[in-house]
Amino acid sequence: MPVLIMGGYFAFRGMAPFGSSSILTVDLGQQYVDFFAYFRHSxxxxxSSLLYSFSKGLGGEMFxxxxxxxxxxxxxxLLPFSGASLTTGIVLLLLLKYGLASLSFAWLLQREKVQVKGRLVAFSTAYALMGWMIANQLNLLWLDALFLLPIVIAGVLQIxxxxxxxxxxxxMALTIMDNYYMAWMIALFAFLFFIWQISRYSNPLKQQLKILGQFVLAGxxxxxLAAWALLPTIYALLQSKGTYTETQLKFHFEYAPWKMLAKLVPGAFDFSQMPSGQPNIYVGALCLLGALxxxxxxxxxxQAKVSAGLISIFMIISFCWPPFDLLWHLGQYPVWYPSRFSFVWCFWVIWLAATTLTPEFQLKIRTAIAALALTIIFTVALLIVQQHVSYIQPAQVFMATGFSLVAxxxxxxxxxxxxxxxxxxFCFLIVVDVTTNAYVSLNQISYVSQAEYGNYTTALNQAIKKVKHKNRGFYRVGKNFMRTKDDxxxxxxxxxxxxxxxxxxxxSHFMGALGNPAGDGYVTYTNGTKVTDALLNFRYYLAARNNxxxxxxxxxxxxxTRPDWQHTKTVAQTKLVNIKENKEQLPVAFAANRDIINFRSLTLDPLAYQSQIFQTLAGRGNQPTFFQVQNFDHVDFNNVNDxxxxxxxxxxxxxxKQRASVVLHFKPVDNDAYYLTLGPSVKSVAKIxxxxxxxxxxxxxxxTIVVNVADHAKNKNITVRLQLKKQTMWLQNVSLYKLNETSFNKCKRILQRSPLHVTSWHENRLSGWINVKHNQQLLMTTIPYNSGWHVKIDGQAVTGQKVLNTFLAVPITPGKHQxxxxxxxxxxxxxxxxxxxTLAALIVADKKKILK
Structure with missing residues (x-):
């Protein structure tokens, strides 16, 4: 049923393969689709790239x-779907997850003899089309939780x-292996569900504690059993995401709790609810009524009803009170998609409803009257709440009322x-209810067109194929265009x-210090210089043709914007891309001066930082910086103060009422590259x-970022116009620099004397030989440091060092080395x-009938 409903909706919206749209939106279009492509390549x-990949920024662990x-x-x-057709594979995968969620919940209901026959379709469809699923269908990596949760709960019931x-x-082990993040939420809920379940039996306290101990031991x-996935992941998290864990708790509500009432209305969702908002908990009027x-x-x-009430209150408070919210989210506030654990609440409500609304259940007249009165109060409350939220309209409130009255x-x-x-x-009411919610909710979201994704991906793939055909070595590739940061x-x-x-x-910190856009969880190489191109092994550059x-x-x-690549020779091209080659870049590893080990930069100027690193590596750290501050020849102040x-x-x-701008003029005195620095505030106040x-x-x-504004432009007039977007414009860190290419090339030649000649490489392995010259005591790499890297020189293990708080380096002596x-x-x-x-112990225990 969910497959038919959602398949019909995708066809209605014309999503590939049904039309010109795609399923891609927000993170699915900006991140996950690229991860799926990486998975297929791997x-x-x-x-080996499943362990480590140099496609992850400058390189990073992937396990x-x-x-x-x-x-x-x-x-x-997804393996049969490549390039532009990957969106079709994602649609089919998503439909499969809808179907498996429904099937799994129906299996649990049937196994526990809670519901039978057609009613299985009703409750399982409500489960598969819950508000959480509809709002988070773009987060495909979380959706396995929906069909794994009923199996885990079946295990809880057995214990x-x-x-x-x-x-x-x-x-539970399979759930941890599948996605540890969602597994944590399922484990917490499984514990709560277990507490409720044992409260339904009149066992002595001692026996209940014994069963509780057995449950904990089983967990x-x-x-x-999942340690092979869990331990390396914990280590990786401690080096990355775990560093953002909250250490200070906030004890005020994140929003007014009464706003959650609005989420009990079909279609209570829009784009504004993605970055922040209330939990998506819609399960249909009949299921909500059944749970009550x-x-x-x-x-x-x-005792069972008291424990069920306390569990319900705990989860409701968790939606809006930071300490409990953090508990569910592994100590970190969600970046977008709030209350990610609300799927367990939906399961809880539907399970209570399915338990209560057995085929023999009939509502007594007195109770029905009370329910009608409650519905009227609920409607009035919703009409009041509706005025304070953006994602529901009065029509939706009356729709919810209608479903409740029919129920x-x-x-x-x-x-x-x-x-x-x-x-x-019964089945028709629930299916129509949750389908309405899905239809109204998803209509609030816009999607990437299939052409936008497919044409870009095809063009990029063609260009990369040309590059690899020309050179199968180890190098990095820059470009002046981007669809996503995971290209x-x-x-x-x-x-x-x-x-x-x-x-x-x-x-992120290193790339930001170099003058490239970077932040929590992302880096881009859009603002490179000739210095960073050489340092970071950028051999090729893809320049879009015809803008x-x-x-x-x-x-x-x-x-x-990279004028410094315009004068580099084009070595290949496709219909949309010119491929430039930089033969002066440094390899991924090279011999350098050991002074870099103790390098500490005190500057916040990205160009000074680049120069200091490069000169220190070359043993010329006491020389003047590569980048020299330049004055503008003159400045025009148009409708602004001088x-x-x-x-x-x-x-x-x-x-x-008139346009205003500051126009900077300069004329290069030579053909060296000129760079402009721009502070982060400039982007919001100036059109450049x-x-x-x-x-x-x-x-x-x-x-502060670095922008290349001129190269090979001797005696040509260069103007930089900063047009005000607002009434005021603060020009933060706006300065002009010239690269002293003579000094830069001297240092570059020093570092090129002893390159690592790579003879073989895979994603997690790299080997070659190097002939180290005198005064170079360090093998410097642009491989990000990770304790998982093991280095051998001439067959002997060598301890790696972390340089610049970023890269791997190892000591080395003059001479030729493998x-x-x-x-x-x-x-x-x-x-x-x-x-x-653990598996061996479980097999033995099973044979001895300990596990039953």
Missing amino acids: VLSHP GTNAYYLFSPLNFL SRKQGFKLFIYS ISAAM LYFCCYHDRW ICLLTISRRQSPRLIDCL PFQSDFYSADHFGSTMEPNI GYSGDNLVLPLTS AHQITGTTFRRKNR SINDHPLHQYPTYRN VSFTFWPPLLTLGLTVSAL
């Missing part, structure tokens, strides 16, 4: 990353009845009169771009153009050992 071409993004075994279904541990241990066993009736109409022990009427009818008809009406994953090449929740903070247009269609959106200096000045528009051409720049950055680098995820060997021993 499995089919180079499996812990994949444990969050890609450990679902269902991802193998509570002293029927064995096997199902819980293996299902530990599940974690140990558990507390007054279902024959259960009072009450339906429950007052005895099923004995016409079982099939009542069951059909390197999409098209399987090395660069310095990445967006992911397990991004190592030191990489990225194919006819009248923009295919390659420009995000970078100033004696540019940087640090706040300009104010004189006539509010160079020689009347818009500055192409990735828009999101929080640090060098090898091998990456193995930290704690993976220990995890494999623990998992193997």
Whole structure:
């Protein structure tokens, strides 16, 4: 049923393969689709990248990353879909997850004999189309939780009845392996569900504590069985995402709790609810009513109802109170998609409803009247709440009221009169209710067109294919266009771009210090210089032709301005891309001066930082900086106040109704490259153009960036126009620099004397030989440091060092050496050992009938 409903909706919206739209939106379009492409490349071409990938920024471990993004075994279904057709595979995968969620919940209901026949369709469809699923269907990596949760709960029920541990241990272990993040939420809920379940039996306290101990032991066993995935992931998290864990608790509500009432209305969702808002908990009026009736109409022990009430209150408070919210989210506030654990609340409500609304259930008249009165009060409250939230309208409130009234009427009818008809009406009401919610909610979201994704991906793949055909060595590739920061994953090449929740903070800090856009979880190489191109092994550069247009269609959106590449020879081209080659770059490893080990920069100037690093590596750290500050020849102040200096000045528009700008003029005295620095505040206050051409720049950055404004432009007039976007414009860190290419080339030649000649490499292995010259005591690499890297020189293990708080380096002596680098995820060997021993112990215990 959910597959038919959602398949019909996708076809209605014209999503590929049904039309010209795609399923891609927000993170699915900006991140996950590229991870799926990376997964396909890894499995089919180079499996070692499942451990480590140089497509992740400058390079990074992938085991812990994949444990969050890609450990679902269902991802193998995407292997037949390549390039532009990947969106079709994602639609089919999503439909499969809808279907499995419904099937799993129906299996649990049938197994527990809670519901039978047609009613299974009703409750399982409500479960698969819950508000959380609809709002988070773009987060495919979380969705396995929906079909794993009922299996885990089946195991919980077995333990509570002293029927064995096997199902819980293996299902919980599988859940941890599939996605540790969602597994944590399921584990917390499983504990709460277990407490409720044992409260339904009148066992002595001592026996209940014994069963509780067995449950905890079973949970530990599940974690140990999944240790091969869990231990390396924990290590990776401590190096990346774990560094952002909250250490200070806030004890005020995140929002007014009464706003959650609005989420009990069909279609209570829009784009504003993605970054922040209330939990998506819609399950349909009949299920909500059934859950409430558990507390007054279902024959259960009072202790069970009290525990169920406390559990419900705990979860409701968790939606809006930071300490409990953080508990569910592993100590970190969600970045977008709030209350990610609300799927367990939906399960809870539907389960209570299914438990209560058995085929024999009939609502008494007195209770029905009370329900009608409550519905009227609820409607009035919703109409008041509706005025304070943006995502519901009065029509939706009355729609919710209508579903509630029909549900009450339906429950007052005895099923004995016409079982099939009542069951059909029961099923029809729930299916129509949750389908309406899905339709209204998803209509609030816009999607990437198939052409926007497909044409870009095809063009990038063609260009990368040309590059690899020309050179199969180890190098990085830059470009002046971008669809997402994970383009390197999409098209399987090395660069310095990445967006992911397990991004190592030191990489972001380093790239930001160099003058490139960077932040929590992302880096981009849109603002490189000749110095960073050489240092970071950028051998090729992809330049969009015709400003990225194919006819009248923009295919390659420009995000970078690099005149210094325009005069580099074009060595290949496609219909949309010119491929430039830089033969002067340094290799991924080279001999350098050991002074870099003790390097400490005190500057916040990205160009000074670049120069200091390069000169220190070359043993010329006491020389003047490569980049020399330049004065503008003159400045035009148009409709703004005059100033004696540019940087640090706040300009104010004189006539509010006329355009205002500051125009900077200079004329290069030689053909060296000129660079402009821009502070992060400038992007929001100024529209920038160079020689009347818009500055192409990735828009999101929080640090001072470096923009190349001239190269090979001797005696040519260069103008930089800063047009005010607002009434005032503060020009933060706006300064002009010239690269002294003579000095830069001297240092570059020193570092090129002893390159590592790479003879063989894979994603997690690299080997070659080097002939180290005198006065070079360090093998410097631009491989990000990770304790998983193991280095051997002439067959002898050497301890690596962390340089610049970013890169791996090892001491080396003059002479010719064989060098090898091998990456193995930290704690993976220990995890494999623990998992193997645990599995062996479980097999023995099973044979001895201990697990039952």
